[in-house]
Amino acid sequence: MEDLNDIVTNLEQELRRGTVTLCVLSRLNKPKYGYALVEELSNAGISIEPGTLYPLLRRLESQGLLASEWETSGSKPRKYYTRSEAGERIYKLLCGEWDDLTRSIDRLIHEEGE
Amino acid sequence: MSAKVKELTDRYVYDVARRLPQAQRDDIEKELRGLIDDMLQARTGHMPPSVDDVTAVLKELGRPQELAAKYRGTKRYLIGPDYYDIYWLVLKIVLGVSGIGLVIALIVSNVATPPQNAISAVAESFGGIISGLIQAFAYVTIAFALVERFNKKSPWDEIDWDPKDLPPVPNANQKDTVIIKRGDPIAGLIFGVIGLVIFNAIPWILGYVVASDDLVSVPVFNLDVLRSMLLLINVLICLGMLKDMLRLIAGRYTLKVSLSIAAINIAMLVLNIVIFLPPAIWNADFLTSLYAATGVELFVSQGAQAFWAVLPTIVVVLASIGYVSDTGMTLYRGIRGSSWRGETV
Numbered sequence: 001m002e003d004l005n006d007i008v009t010n011l012e013q014e015l016r017r018g019t020v021t022l023c024v025l026s027r028l029n030k031p032k033y034g035y036a037l038v039e040e041l042s043n044a045g046i047s048i049e050p051g052t053l054y055p056l057l058r059r060l061e062s063q064g065l066l067a068s069e070w071e072t073s074g075s076k077p078r079k080y081y082t083r084s085e086a087g088e089r090i091y092k093l094l095c096g097e098w099d100d101l102t103r104s105i106d107r108l109i110h111e112e113g114e
Numbered sequence: 115m116s117a118k119v120k121e122l123t124d125r126y127v128y129d130v131a132r133r134l135p136q137a138q139r140d141d142i143e144k145e146l147r148g149l150i151d152d153m154l155q156a157r158t159g160h161m162p163p164s165v166d167d168v169t170a171v172l173k174e175l176g177r178p179q180e181l182a183a184k185y186r187g188t189k190r191y192l193i194g195p196d197y198y199d200i201y202w203l204v205l206k207i208v209l210g211v212s213g214i215g216l217v218i219a220l221i222v223s224n225v226a227t228p229p230q231n232a233i234s235a236v237a238e239s240f241g242g243i244i245s246g247l248i249q250a251f252a253y254v255t256i257a258f259a260l261v262e263r264f265n266k267k268s269p270w271d272e273i274d275w276d277p278k279d280l281p282p283v284p285n286a287n288q289k290d291t292v293i294i295k296r297g298d299p300i301a302g303l304i305f306g307v308i309g310l311v312i313f314n315a316i317p318w319i320l321g322y323v324v325a326s327d328d329l330v331s332v333p334v335f336n337l338d339v340l341r342s343m344l345l346l347i348n349v350l351i352c353l354g355m356l357k358d359m360l361r362l363i364a365g366r367y368t369l370k371v372s373l374s375i376a377a378i379n380i381a382m383l384v385l386n387i388v389i390f391l392p393p394a395i396w397n398a399d400f401l402t403s404l405y406a407a408t409g410v411e412l413f414v415s416q417g418a419q420a421f422w423a424v425l426p427t428i429v430v431v432l433a434s435i436g437y438v439s440d441t442g443m444t445l446y447r448g449i450r451g452s453s454w455r456g457e458t459v
Contacts, residue, residue, distance in 0.1 A: 051184065
């Protein structure tokens with residue numbers, strides 16, 4: 001039988017997976033590079049592994065939600081990401097969806113089933 | 115940064131990058147280096163990182179193949195879930211049919227020319243069968259892998275799915291008429307392979323064969339004429355196997371399946387007449403050679419001669435009756451099968 005701890009970890013991961021994109025988009029109103037984003041999110045209580053975030057940033061960029069630019073003037077070259085126009089629109093939509101979802105789920109989990 | 119730390123970083127970055135599409139490689143490589151640098155710095159502050167530090171950081175990033183897979187975004191399969199079921203079915207049929215074909219071919223060839231050393235002959239035959247099966251496996255797998263590789267879209271996406279198309283749960287009465295049992299077409303395929311082997315490799319075995327000291331063969335067919343007709347005969351046998359494949363894959367009779375089978379049957383009927391009705395393909399000297407080989411006078415009697423003369427007609431007529439009745443049965447079952455699909459049973 002599967003270990004209960006494994007099942008819990010797995011379910012938690014699944015629960016977080018869909019929300020990561022929203023978290024990332026929320027921080028990218030200004031250009032940021034990947035590792036700064038990891039730290040910022042971690043300080044906000046959302047831990048995301050760099051090995052997950054970096055590919056995600058690229059995917060969002062290829063989908064047109066993010067724009068990127070290499071910043072080479074500093075001590076080391078870094079790729080800065082920011083929400084594109086389309087990303088802005090989609091971010092707003094997702095925020096609305098999130099509000100609806102949390103309201104519904106709040107009701108479900110705080111009321112007893114009939 | 116010490117040389118060792120740099121080397122480990124380089125090796126890691128290279129191992130990730132080489133698994134990525136060329137176009138993205140440089141960019142990802144550069145970004146990944148920056149990331150590792152940032153992670154090291156977060157770990158050690160302004161102290162130079164040690165080998166332990168870089169090891170910990172790379173472990174945190176995960177296995178190169180996993181990281182590269184995340185960058186690619188898609189899973190890669192030799193044969194993915196879309197094709198797996200049909201691949202498995204085809205593989206089983208091909209392995210079964212070619213296995214039986216190989217066994218028969220080897221038995222026949224060993225009987226025809228008895229080997230000097232029985233043990234080494236068995237070992238050789240066994241090796242031959244194994245390598246034949248491995249080849250069959252390889253061909254099927256390569257074919258499906260190519261389809262998987264070049265078909266980006268799932269084949270099922272194209273076909274609109276409608277619950278109406280679900281096969282009905284068969285009830286006891288209809289089961290026998292409409293559901294195609296797998297045994298018959300599989301037997302048909304096996305006989306098809308046997309037929310191909312015999313007609314192409316050892317046609318003389320059809321006839322009177324004695325394998326005592328000397329191998330005596332009195333073939334039923336005129337082997338020269340048979341050879342010139344080989345293409346048509348192969349087409350005939352392959353059509354039969356196509357029919358069996360169709361039955362096997364369809365699994366039950368519908369009007370479409372039945373009409374296809376009927377069309378194949380008509381083609382086979384015509385080929386059968388063209389190939390076997392003209393007397394030329396039959397061995398004109400069959401009876402006299404048989405008499406010479408056995409000394410039985412009955413073979414050269416008038417009755418036997420007359421029988422031999424009408425034999426082609428009898429064979430063709432019997433085969434034709436077979437095709438016609440098979441067509442009739444198939445159509446009947448197809449019509450039942452399709453009316454059963456609809457509202458009226």
